[in-house]
Amino acid sequence: MISVQNLSFQYAAGNAxxxxxxxxxxxxxxxxLGESGxxxxxxxxxxxxxxxxxxxxxxIEDTELAQLSEASLDRFRGQNIGFIFQRNHLxxxxxxxxxxxxxxxxxGLKIESERITEVLSGLGLAEKRKSxxxxxxxxxxxxxxxxxxxxxxxxxxxxxxxxSALDDKNCERVIHLLMDVxxxxxxxxxxxxxxxxxxxxxxxxxxxxxx
Ligand SMILES: Nc1ncnc2c1ncn2[C@@H]1O[C@H](COP(=O)(O)OP(=O)(O)OP(=O)(O)O)[C@@H](O)[C@H]1O
Numbered sequence: 001m002i003s004v005q006n007l008s009f010q011y012a013a014g015n016a017x018x019x020x021x022x023x024x025x026x027x028x029x030x031x032x033l034g035e036s037g038x039x040x041x042x043x044x045x046x047x048x049x050x051x052x053x054x055x056x057x058x059x060i061e062d063t064e065l066a067q068l069s070e071a072s073l074d075r076f077r078g079q080n081i082g083f084i085f086q087r088n089h090l091x092x093x094x095x096x097x098x099x100x101x102x103x104x105x106x107x108g109l110k111i112e113s114e115r116i117t118e119v120l121s122g123l124g125l126a127e128k129r130k131s132x133x134x135x136x137x138x139x140x141x142x143x144x145x146x147x148x149x150x151x152x153x154x155x156x157x158x159x160x161x162x163x164s165a166l167d168d169k170n171c172e173r174v175i176h177l178l179m180d181v182x183x184x185x186x187x188x189x190x191x192x193x194x195x196x197x198x199x200x201x202x203x204x205x206x207x208x209x210x211x
Contacts, residue, residue, distance in 0.1 A: 001023070001024055001025050001026045001028075001060070001061060001155075001156070001188050002022075002023060002024040002047065002059070002060055002156070002188065002190070003022075003023045003057070003058075003059040003060075004019055004020075004021055004022050004023070004043075004047075004056075004057070004058055005021050005056055005057040006021065006055070006056035006057060007019040007021075007043075007046070007054055007055070007056035007057065007058055008054065008055045008056055009039075009042060009046055009051065009053075009054045009055070011042075016055075017039040017042055019039065019043055019056075019208065020206060020207070020208065020209070022206045024188055024190060024204070025188075026155070026186065026188055027182075027183075027186040027187070027188060028188055028189075028204060029179060029182060029188075029189040029190075029191075029202045029204060030188075030189070030190050030191070030202065030204045030205065030206060031191050031192075031193060031198060031199070031201075031202045031204070031205045031206070032044070032190060032191065032192040032193070032205075032206050032208065033193065033194065033199070033205055033206065033207045033208065034192075034194065034207060034208030034209070034210070035194060035210050036194060037210070038208040038209065038210050039208050040160070040161075040192035040193070040194075040208060041086075041160055041192065043192070043208070044083075044158045044160050044190070044192050046058060046065075047060070047065075047081075047158060047190070048077055048081050048083055048158055049065055049068070049073040049074075049076065049077050050077075052065075052066065052073075053066075054066065060076075060080070060156065061080070061155075063076070075107070075108060077107075078103075078106055078107025078108065078109070078152065079107050079108075079109065079152060079154075080154055080155050080156060081154050081155075081156050081157075081158060082148075082149030082150050082151075082152065082154035082156070082157045082158070082187075083149055083157075083158050083159075083160075084145055084146055084149045084157070084158070084159040084160065084162050084178075085145070085160050086160045086161040086162075086164070086165075088141050088142055088144070088145035089145070090133045090141060090144060090145060090148070091133065092132070092133050092134050093132075094132070094133065095129070095130050095131060095132055095133075096120070096125065096128050096129055096130070096131055096132075096133065096136070096144050097116060097129045097130060099133060099144060099148060100116050100119070100120070100144070100147055100148050100151055101116070102148070103148050103149075103151040103152050104151065104152055107152055109152060115151060116129070116151070117129075119147045119150060119151055120147060122181070123143045123144075123146060123147050123177070123181075124143070125140065125143055125144060125147065128140060128144075138165075139166075139170055139173075142162070142174065143177070146162075146174075146177060146178065146181065150181045150185075150187075153185050153187075154185075154187060155185075155186075155187055155188065156187060156188045156189075156190070157178065157181070157182055157187050157188070157189045157190070158190050158192075159178055159189070159190070159191045159192070160192050161192060161193055161194070161195070162174055162175070162178065162191065162193070163175060163193065163195050163197065163198060164193065164194070164195045168197065171195065171197050171198075175191075175198055175201050175202075178191065179201075179202075189202075
C-alpha cells in the first residue's frame, strides 16, 4: 500500500533528509515518530505529493509518485488521500458545509449532500452544518477538519501532529476518532507526531532519526 525505500529529500536550502525504509499495508495504522525537525512533515508532504523531486522510491498502491504528472498527482491525492494538517486550514469565510464541499469539488468528484450529513453526524457536528468556522470551538473546528479529510472516503489518511495542542481528554478523543473513521472504510492511517501519549495507542511505529 505505502512503500518507502532509500528515500531522501533535499530542500533548496539545507542538507538531505534520509528516511528509513518501511511499508504500511492496507487498513493498517502507523505512527511516524521523531523529534522536532526530524522530517515528519516533510515525509507526509512527500507521500501526499505536495513535495516532489525526491531520490529513492515512494510508492502508493504500486504507483511510483514521481512518475505521475502534476495533474495526475492532484487527482490521485484528491481521490485517495485525506490530509489532516496541524493547523486545520479551514476557510473562515465559509460555513462548515461549504468547507466540506471543497473536498469533492477539488477532487473532481460529485458533491453528495447525504454524504456530508453522514460524516457530520458521525462526528457529532450535525447541528453545526450552517455555522461559520469562526463560530466553532477549537475542538469542533478540528473535527470539521477530520470530516473534510474523510469525506471522499480516502484509502489513506495522513494526520500531522493532530493531538499535540490538546489536553489529555481531547487527545484521547481525537486519536480514537481518527482510528474509528479509518476503520470504517479500511483506510490506512499514518499519524506523524512527537506526542508521547500516542505511543501506546498504535503499536506499528516508524521512527525518524534526528538530523
Ligand atoms: N521549506 C523548507 N525549506 C528548507 N528547509 C526546510 C523547509 N521545511 C522544513 N525544512 C527543514 O527540514 C527539516 C525537517 O523539517 P520537518 O518540518 O519535516 O520536521 P518535523 O519532524 O515535522 O518537525 P516538527 O515536529 O517540529 O513539526 C528541518 O531541519 C527543517 O528545518
